[in-house]
Amino acid sequence: xxxxxxxxxxxxxxxxxxxxxxxxxxxxxxxxxxxxxxxxxxxxxxxxxxxxxxxxxxxxxxxxxxxxxxxxxxxxxxxxxxxxxxxxxxxxxxxxxxxxxxxxxxxxxxxxxxxxxxxxxxxxxxxxxxxxxxxxxxxxxxxxxxxxxxxxxxxxxxxxxxxxxxxxxxxxxxxxxxxxxxxxxxxxxxxxxxxxxxxxxxxxxxxxxxxxxxxxxxxxxxxxxxxxxxxxxxxxxxxxxxxxxxxxxxxxxxxxxxxxxxxxxxxxxxxxxxxxxxxxxxxxxxxxxxxxxxxxxxxxxxxxxxxxxxxxxxxxxxxxxxxxxxxxxxxxxxxxxxxxxxxxxxxxxxxxxxxxxxxxxxxxxxxxxxxxxxxxxxxxxxxxxxxxxxxxxxxxxxxxxxxxxxxxxxxxxxxxxxxxxxxxxxxxxxxxxxxxxxxxxxxxxxxxxxxxxxxxx
Amino acid sequence: xxxxxxxxxxxxxxxxxxxxxxxxxxxxxxxxxxxxxxxxxxxxxxxxxxxxxxxxxxxxxxxxxxxxxxxxxxxxxxxxxxxxxxxxxxxxxxxxxxxxxxxxxxxxxxxxxxxxxxxxxxxxxxxxxxxxxxxxxxxxxxxxxxxxxxxxxxxxxxxxxxxxxxxxxxxxxxxxxxxxxxxxxxxxxxxxxxxxxxxxxxxxxxxxxxxxxxxxxxxxxxxxxxxxxxxxxxxxxxxxxxxxxxxxxxxxxxxxxxxxxxxxxxxxxxxxxxxxxxxxxxxxxxxxxxxxxxxxxxxxxxxxxxxxxxxxxxxxxxxxxxxxx
Numbered sequence: 001x002x003x004x005x006x007x008x009x010x011x012x013x014x015x016x017x018x019x020x021x022x023x024x025x026x027x028x029x030x031x032x033x034x035x036x037x038x039x040x041x042x043x044x045x046x047x048x049x050x051x052x053x054x055x056x057x058x059x060x061x062x063x064x065x066x067x068x069x070x071x072x073x074x075x076x077x078x079x080x081x082x083x084x085x086x087x088x089x090x091x092x093x094x095x096x097x098x099x100x101x102x103x104x105x106x107x108x109x110x111x112x113x114x115x116x117x118x119x120x121x122x123x124x125x126x127x128x129x130x131x132x133x134x135x136x137x138x139x140x141x142x143x144x145x146x147x148x149x150x151x152x153x154x155x156x157x158x159x160x161x162x163x164x165x166x167x168x169x170x171x172x173x174x175x176x177x178x179x180x181x182x183x184x185x186x187x188x189x190x191x192x193x194x195x196x197x198x199x200x201x202x203x204x205x206x207x208x209x210x211x212x213x214x215x216x217x218x219x220x221x222x223x224x225x226x227x228x229x230x231x232x233x234x235x236x237x238x239x240x241x242x243x244x245x246x247x248x249x250x251x252x253x254x255x256x257x258x259x260x261x262x263x264x265x266x267x268x269x270x271x272x273x274x275x276x277x278x279x280x281x282x283x284x285x286x287x288x289x290x291x292x293x294x295x296x297x298x299x300x301x302x303x304x305x306x307x308x309x310x311x312x313x314x315x316x317x318x319x320x321x322x323x324x325x326x327x328x329x330x331x332x333x334x335x336x337x338x339x340x341x342x343x344x345x346x347x348x349x350x351x352x353x354x355x356x357x358x359x360x361x362x363x364x365x366x367x368x369x370x371x372x373x374x375x376x377x378x379x380x381x382x383x384x385x386x387x388x389x390x391x392x393x394x395x396x397x398x399x400x401x402x403x404x405x406x407x408x409x410x411x412x413x414x415x416x417x418x419x420x421x422x423x424x425x426x427x428x429x430x431x432x433x434x435x436x437x438x439x440x441x442x443x444x445x446x447x448x449x450x451x452x453x454x455x456x457x
Numbered sequence: 458x459x460x461x462x463x464x465x466x467x468x469x470x471x472x473x474x475x476x477x478x479x480x481x482x483x484x485x486x487x488x489x490x491x492x493x494x495x496x497x498x499x500x501x502x503x504x505x506x507x508x509x510x511x512x513x514x515x516x517x518x519x520x521x522x523x524x525x526x527x528x529x530x531x532x533x534x535x536x537x538x539x540x541x542x543x544x545x546x547x548x549x550x551x552x553x554x555x556x557x558x559x560x561x562x563x564x565x566x567x568x569x570x571x572x573x574x575x576x577x578x579x580x581x582x583x584x585x586x587x588x589x590x591x592x593x594x595x596x597x598x599x600x601x602x603x604x605x606x607x608x609x610x611x612x613x614x615x616x617x618x619x620x621x622x623x624x625x626x627x628x629x630x631x632x633x634x635x636x637x638x639x640x641x642x643x644x645x646x647x648x649x650x651x652x653x654x655x656x657x658x659x660x661x662x663x664x665x666x667x668x669x670x671x672x673x674x675x676x677x678x679x680x681x682x683x684x685x686x687x688x689x690x691x692x693x694x695x696x697x698x699x700x701x702x703x704x705x706x707x708x709x710x711x712x713x714x715x716x717x718x719x720x721x722x723x724x725x726x727x728x729x730x731x732x733x734x735x736x737x738x739x740x741x742x743x744x745x746x747x748x749x750x751x752x753x754x755x756x757x758x759x760x761x762x763x764x765x766x767x768x769x770x771x772x773x774x775x776x777x778x779x780x781x782x
Contacts, residue, residue, distance in 0.1 A: 112567030160493050176714040177561040181495065181687045188496035313554055314594030377547050377592035383567065
C-alpha cells in the first residue's frame with residue numbers, strides 16, 4: 001500500500017509536468033521550437049519567466065501530492081484501520097465464544113443427567129455469538145488468503161460441531177454411553193479444527209490491522225521533499241531578484257515562501273500527530289485488547305481442560321498437562337503475572353488485571369483440591385468442587401475471572417476507538433488547508449514575479 | 458472528502474486484491490468437507506506386527522491356583538501385595554467407562570456402573586470388607602498393559618482377552634466371562650458374514666485382539682482402529698466404516714444403543730475375559746482367583762449376570778476355572 005501511495009504521487013507529478021508540454025503543437029519542428037524558446041528565455045525577463053513556470057509547477061506538485069496524501073491517510077484511518085479494528089474484535093469474539101462452548105459442553109456433561117438449564121443456555125448463547133461474529137468477519141472481507149480459508153473452515157465445521165453436540169445430548173437423555181463418545185468427537189472437532197482456524201483468522205485480521213495502521217501513519221516523505229525543494233527554489237529566486245533589482249523583499253514571493261513553510265509544517269505535524277494517535281491506539285488499545293483476549297482464551301481453555309480431565313476419569317493426563325500450560329500462560333509459572341501482569345496497562349485496566357489475578361490464584365489452588373479429591377477416589381466431590389454453583393467452585397471463580405477480563409477488554413476497545421477517532425481528527429481540514437496554502441503559494445509567486453517583469457516592458 | 462477517501466480505499470483495495478490474488482486461490486489447510494471423526498482414529502489402522510508368544514503356545518485360560526482359604530477381609534497376610542493395597546486404603550482398578558452393561562458411565566448419574574464395576578466392588582469387599590474402597594481409573598484399550606506395568610493401577614477389569622502373547626507381559630485371573638468375536642453392520646447392509654468384508658472398512662479398538670483378528674481372518678478387509686471400541690459405533694453411524702468387529706458382548710451393548718444395527722450370527726474367535734495384574738504379583742492373582750471361586754459358587758456371578766447382562770440371552774453357567782500345572 002505504501003507503494004500505491006508513491007505511485008499515485010508520481011502519476012500526479014508526471015501529469016503536471018506533462019501538461020504545459022502537451023499544449024505545444026506536436027507538429028512544430030523541434031529545431032524551430034528550440035530556437036524560439038532560446039530567444040524567449042534570453043536575458044533577465046526570460047529567466048524570470050522560466051523561474052515562474054518552475055515555481056508554479058513545484059508549488060502545484062507540492063499542493064497536489066500533499067492533498068492526495070492527506071486524503072489517502074484519512075481514508076485509511078476511517079476505513080482500513082477502523083474496520084480492521086472492528087474485525088479484530090469480531091475475530092476475538094468468535095474465538096472466545098467457541099472456547100466457551102467447548103468448556104460449557106464439557107461441564108454440562110460432567111453434571112450428569114439432563115444438563116442444567118443455565119449451562120444449556122450458555123452453550124446456545126455461545127453458538128449464536130460465534131455465528132454472529134463469523135458473519136461480521138466474513139462480510140468484512142476476512143483479509144488475505146489465510147483469513148478467508150480460516151473463515152471457510154469455521155463455516156464448514158461449526159454446524160458439524162453443533163450437530164455432534166446435539167447427538168450427544170439426545171443419547172445422554174436416553175442414558176446410554178454413546179453420547180459421551182459423540183461429545184468427545186465434538187470436542188476433538190473443536191480443538192483440532194475450529195479453535196486453530198479461529199486463531200489463524202485472528203492472526204490474519206490483526207496482521208491486516210497492523211499493516212493498515214503502518215500505511216495510515218506513514219510519513220509523507222515525497223510531499224515534504226517537494227515542499228523543501230519549493231522553498232529552496234523560492235529562496236534562490238528571491239536572492240537573484242535582490243541582486244538584480246536592489247529591492248530586498250518581494251511581497252508576493254515572501255507570501256509564497258510563508259505559504260510553502262506553512263504547507264510543510266501542516267503536512268509534517270498532522271502526519272506526526274496521526275502516527276502518534278495510531279501508535280497509542282495500538283499500545284493502549286488493540287495491543288492490550290489482544291493480550292487480554294489471549295488471557296481470556298487461556299482461562300477458558302484451562303476451564304475446558306479441568307472438565308475434560310474429570311470426564312476422562314483417570315485417563316486425562318494430557319488434559320491436566322494442558323491445564324498447567326494454560327495456567328502458566330495466564331498467570332505465569334509463579335502465578336504472579338503472565339498475561340495478567342500489569343505491564344504498561346492504564347489505571348482501570350490494572351485494577352481489572354489485579355482482580356483477575358486474584359481469581360486465577362484462587363482457581364489454581366481450588367484446582368489443586370479438585371485433582372487431590374479425584375486422585376484420592378472422591379470423584380463426586382471433585383466434580384462438585386469443579387462444576388458446582390457455589391461461590392467456591394472453580395466454575396464460579398472462572399466466571400468471575402472471565403468477567404474481569406471482559407470488562408478490561410471493553411475498556412481498552414473504547415480506548416482504541418477513541419485514539420483512531422483522534423488520528424482521523426488530526427487530519428481534519430488538512431487537505432483543504434494545504435490546498436489553499438498551495439494556491440496562495442502559486443498566486444504569490446506569479447503575482448510577485450509579474451510585478452518585476454512589468455518593470456522590463 | 459468522504460468521496461475522495463472512499464475512492465482511495467477502493468483503489469487500494471483493488472491494488473491489494475491484485476497483489477495477493479489470495480481470494481481465488483484454493484484455501485490452505487484441511488479440506489473443510491472432510492468429515493469429523495473421533496479423536497485417535499487410525500484409517501488405515503496401524504497393526505502390531507510382533508507377537509511375543511503365538512496362539513497355541515500355552516493354555517491362555519490357565520491361571521494360578523488359589524492358596525488355600527481366603528484371608529478374612531481387613532487381615533491380609535503381611536508382606537503380600539494385598540497387604541500393601543490394604544495399607545494404601547484403596548484398590549485402584551482400571552476399567553472401561555464406555556462399555557454398555559460391562560463398565561460405563563451412567564449419563565443420568567455420572568457414576569460408573571456395570572458387570573465389571575460390580576466385580577471390582579466384590580474384590581474390594583474381600584480385601585477391605587467394604588465394596589466402596591475402589592478407585593476407578595478409566596483407561597483405553599491400548600493402555601491396559603502399560604497401566605499395569607507402570608503401576609498406575611493394581612488390576613485391570615476391562616473386557617480383556619486372555620492370550621499367550623499377553624501372558625508374557627502380565628498375569629491373568631481365571632476366566633470371568635466368555636466372549637467371541639462377531640460382526641456388526643447396519644440393519645440393511647449387504648454384508649452377511651466375514652467373507653463379505655473384502656474391501657470394506659472394518660473398525661475395532663487400537664491395541665485389541667479384535668483388530669489383529671480382523672487382519673488375520675479377513676486379510677482383504679481394510680481395518681480402521683479407534684482408541685475406544687465405542688468410537689467404532691460412532692463411525693458406523695456416521696457411515697465412515699462398513700462394519701464393526703469386536704467381542705459379541707461389546708456389540709450387544711452397541712445394538713442396545715442403536716436399533717438400526719444388527720449383529721451377524723457368526724462367531725469366529727473365542728475371547729475369554731480375565732482380570733489382569735502385574736507379572737510379579739502372583740500372590741494377588743491367587744487371591745483374586747480365590748474370590749472368583751467364591752463368586753462362582755455362592756451365586757454372586759449369576760446374580761450380577763442377571764442384573765447387567767440379561768439382554769445377552771439366558772444366563773449361562775459361570776466359566777469353569779482352569780489352573781496351571
